[in-house]
Amino acid sequence: MNANNNEATALRRESRLVGRSSDEEPGAKTMIFSQNEIPTQLVSNRSSDFRNRFFPLTTTDSWNDWKWQLRNSITSIDELKKIMKLSEKEIMAINNLKGRLPMRITPYFASLIYNTGFSHPLRRNVIPVVEELLHTRTEQSDPLHENSYSPVKGIVHRYPDRVLFTVTQVCSNYCRYCTRSHSVGKLDKLGRSDYEKAFNYIADHKEVRDVLISGGDPLTLTDEALDYILYNIRKIEHVEIIRIGTRIPVVLPQRITDNLTGILKKYHPLFISLHFSHPAEITPECAEACTKLADNGFPLGSQTVLLKGINDNVPVMKDLMHKLLKIRVRPYYLYQCDLIPGSGHFRTTVRKGLEIIKGLRGYTSGYAIPTFVIDAPGGGGKIPLLPDYVVEHNNERIILRNYKGVLCEYPEK
Ligand code: SF4
Numbered sequence: 001m002n003a004n005n006n007e008a009t010a011l012r013r014e015s016r017l018v019g020r021s022s023d024e025e026p027g028a029k030t031m032i033f034s035q036n037e038i039p040t041q042l043v044s045n046r047s048s049d050f051r052n053r054f055f056p057l058t059t060t061d062s063w064n065d066w067k068w069q070l071r072n073s074i075t076s077i078d079e080l081k082k083i084m085k086l087s088e089k090e091i092m093a094i095n096n097l098k099g100r101l102p103m104r105i106t107p108y109f110a111s112l113i114y115n116t117g118f119s120h121p122l123r124r125n126v127i128p129v130v131e132e133l134l135h136t137r138t139e140q141s142d143p144l145h146e147n148s149y150s151p152v153k154g155i156v157h158r159y160p161d162r163v164l165f166t167v168t169q170v171c172s173n174y175c176r177y178c179t180r181s182h183s184v185g186k187l188d189k190l191g192r193s194d195y196e197k198a199f200n201y202i203a204d205h206k207e208v209r210d211v212l213i214s215g216g217d218p219l220t221l222t223d224e225a226l227d228y229i230l231y232n233i234r235k236i237e238h239v240e241i242i243r244i245g246t247r248i249p250v251v252l253p254q255r256i257t258d259n260l261t262g263i264l265k266k267y268h269p270l271f272i273s274l275h276f277s278h279p280a281e282i283t284p285e286c287a288e289a290c291t292k293l294a295d296n297g298f299p300l301g302s303q304t305v306l307l308k309g310i311n312d313n314v315p316v317m318k319d320l321m322h323k324l325l326k327i328r329v330r331p332y333y334l335y336q337c338d339l340i341p342g343s344g345h346f347r348t349t350v351r352k353g354l355e356i357i358k359g360l361r362g363y364t365s366g367y368a369i370p371t372f373v374i375d376a377p378g379g380g381g382k383i384p385l386l387p388d389y390v391v392e393h394n395n396e397r398i399i400l401r402n403y404k405g406v407l408c409e410y411p412e413k
Contacts, residue, residue, distance in 0.1 A: 042284055042285065042288055043060055043063060043064065043285070044283055044284045044285060046111055046112070046283070047063070047108060047111045047285065049111075050107070050110070050111035050114060051063050051107075051111070054082070054083050054107075054110075054114075055072075055107065063107070063108075063254075064254050065254065066252055066254040066255040066257070069106045069107055069108055069172070069252055069254055069255075070106070070172055070220065070252070072106075072107050073104050073105060073106050073107070073172060073173075074103075074104070074105040074106075074107070074110055075102065075103060075104050075105075076103075077091065077094045077095065080094070080103075080105070080127070083110055083114045084110075084113070084114045084115070084116075086127075087118045087129070089118075089129040089130040089131075090118070090127050090128065090129055090130075092130045092133075093127075093128035093129050093130045093131075093132050093133060094127075094128055096133055097128065100132075100181070100342075101128075101174050101176070101178060101181040101184065101185055102174055102185040103126070103127070103128060103174060104126075104171065104172065104173055104174050104185070105126045105127075105173055106172050106173060106251055106252050108251070108252060108253065108254065108285065109122075109126065109173055109251045109252075112280070112281075112283065113126070113127075119309060121277070121278045121280065121307075121309070121310040121311065122278060122280055122281065124176070124307075124309065124310055125173075125175055125176065125277060125278075125310070126173050126174065126175065126176065127176075128176055129176075129345070131342070131344065131345035132176060132342040132343075132345070133342060134342060134344060135341045135342055136344055138339050138377075139339045139340060139341045139342070139343065139344075140339060140340070140341070140377070141181075141182040141340070141341055142182050142183075143179070143338045143339045143340055143375075143377050143378075144179065144338065144375055144376075144377070144378075144379055145378055145379035146158075146164075146180075146379070148379065149379060151201060152194075152197045152198055152201045153190060153194045153197065153198070154166050154167065154190050154194055154195075154198045155198050155201050155202070157201075157205070157208075158379060158381060159381060160207060161207055161208060161209050161210060162208060162209065162210035162211065162212065163201075163202060163205075163208050163210075163211055163212070164212045164214055165198055165202075165211055165212065165213050165214070165229075165233075166180075166183075166214055166215050166216060167190060167195075167213055167214070167215055167216070167218050167221065167225075167229055168189070168190070168215045168216040168217070168218060168220060168221055169183055169184050169185060169186050169187075169188055169189070169215060169216040170184070170185070170215065170216050170217065170220045171184055171185070171215065171216055171217040171220060171247070171251075172217060172220055172247075172248065172251050172252040172255075173247070173251040173252075175247070175275075175277075176346070177305055177307060177337055177338075177340065177343055177346045178340070179338045179340060179375070180215075180216075181340050181341070182340070184215065184216050195228075195229070195232070199232045199233065199236070202233065202236055202239065203236045206238045207238075208238065208239065209238060209239060209240040209241070210239070210240065210241050210242075210243065211233050211239055211241075211242050211243070212243040212244075212245055212273070213229065213230075213233075213242065213243065213244045213245065214244075214245035214246075215245075217246050217247055217248055218244055218245070218246060219244070219246045219248040219252075219255050219260075220248075220252075220255075223259055223260055223263050226260075226263060226264070227263045227266075230242065230263070230264070230266070230267040230270075231267075233267075234266075234267045240269070241269045241270075241271060242267055242269070242270050242271070243270070243271040243272070243273055244264075244270065244271075244272050244273070245273045245275070245303075246272065246273070246274060246275070247274065247275040248289075249274060249286050249289035249290050249293070250274065250275065250276055250281045250286055253283075253285040253286050253288065253289035254285070255289075256288075256289035256292050256293060258292075261292055261293065261296040264296070264298065265296050265297060265298075268297060268298075269299075270298055271298065271299045271300075271301065272293055272298045272299070272300050272301070273301050273302075273303060273332065274290070274300060274301065274302045274303070274329055275302065275303050275304070275305075276302045276303075276304055276320060276324060276329070277304055277305060277307060277310060277311055277320075278310055278311055278316065278320060279316065279319040279320045279323045282320075282323045282324070282327060286327075287326075287327045290327040290328060290329055291327060291328070294327075294328040294329075299330070300328060300329040300330065301329065301330050301331070301332035302324050302329045302330070302331050302332055302370075303332055303333045303334075303335060303370075304317075304320065304331070304333070304334050304335065304370065305334075305335045305337050305338075305346075306334055306335060306336055306337060306348055306352065306353050306356070306372075307337060307346045307348070308345065308346055308347060308348045310346075312348045312352050312356070313356070314355075314356055314359035314360065317334075317356050317359075317360065318359070318360060318363075318364060318368070321360070321364070321368040321369070321370070322364070322368060324368075325365070325367055325368055330367060331367075331368060331369065331370035332370055332371070333370050333371055333372075333373055333382070334353060334356070334357070334370040334371070334372045334373070335373060335374075335375060336348075336350055336353055336372070336373070336374040336375075336385075338375055338377075339377055350374065350385065353372045353385065354372065354385060354386075354387045355387075356372075357369065357372045357385075357386065357387055358387040358403070361387070361403050362402065362403025362404070363403065371384050372384065372385045372386070373385065388401075389401050389402075391407060394412070395412055395413075396411070396412055396413065397409050397410065397411050397412055398410050398412065
């Protein structure tokens with residue numbers, strides 16, 4: 001492979017790809033786009049109904065083209081009003097987003113929310129409400145202090161043997177509770193020399209055996225850009241595993257094309273960390289995308305943020321975890337919501353998270369139970385939390401309480 005050619009093509013094409021405004025408004029009469037790659041994917045009845053209603057002259061091929069989905073993402077209140085009735089709280093919030101995390105919703109994801117009530121869990125994920133404008137004393141724009149752990153642009157080196165590499169600030173949908181809301185959605189792109197500095201940093205730090213490629217959402221980049229990034233990381237001998245953190249199968253499943261998986265699988269062992277927040281996200285399209293990833297050998301894990309009114313109870317969380325396992329995604333972390341500005345309406349108590357873990361452990365398969373963590377404010381890293389199962393522990397014995405409340409003893413000698 002010629003890395004230089006690859007790199008030039010990748011950067012040229014990337015600049016044409018992301019962050020473009022909508023070129024077909026919902027309800028517009030006509031618009032069919034040329035495409036390099038049209039995957040044959042299933043379209044659920046719900047998506048078909050939505051497309052027929054709001055994009056009547058858009059073909060199935062265009063709908064299934066991830067670039068069409070990105071180009072036609074809903075980013076303004078006028079576009080959103082054409083497909084759904086908004087509450088006063090939503091209108092006020094969207095009109096006051098200047099300088100804050102932008103709003104962006106793919107047509108595919110819009111098809112999941114356009115006829116929902118104001119408090120629908122998926123709707124709350126992407127449509128801001130006025131509470132987002134309220135900031136409290138404990139909230140910070142960079143609660144995990146990622147900036148102070150960043151030796152070169154794009155790299156966060158917090159833990160001894162691994163780094164985070166934020167390769168883009170663009171996502172196809174912006175989650176209203178995003179930890180990186182201070183940086184994502186901004187036009188702060190990595191240039192060619194930034195990428196080179198990041199690769200050099202990883203190459204110079206022999207202790208780095210694991211690189212997490214994140215963002216923004218890395219899978220909003222072109223295939224060529226991803227190939228270039230992965231090629232340059234994989235050729236560093238001491239890097240053992242590469243991970244990609246993405247929400248794409250949930251918000252833009254059309255992106256998981258055969259061409260993409262063909263590129264990604266050149267760089268095994270490659271893990272994919274997904275991000276789910278509610279069982280209703282697991283649609284036929286999403287399941288198909290995850291199946292394609294699993295069939296190509298990528299171990300899939302899921303991270304979920306605990307969100308008030310969205311997933312903060314045992315039945316919803318259990319349903320989500322079970323549905324994830326059915327599509328071969330292993331629940332990995334359940335996060336206490338980070339203290340980002342305007343997140344008060346999303347945050348639950350820590351006690352609520354412990355209650356949910358207690359309601360899962362013993363009542364369902366261990367595989368269905370994520371590790372509940374707080375990503376410590378100030379950059380302390382992830383700290384796991386467990387319900388209190390230890391009743392007494394000394395040099396002689398440990399007394400434990402099982403999931404039914406029954407006491408059990410295990411000798412230390
Ligand atoms: S996809 Fe990830 S990076 Fe993008 S807005 Fe959502 S949480 Fe933030």
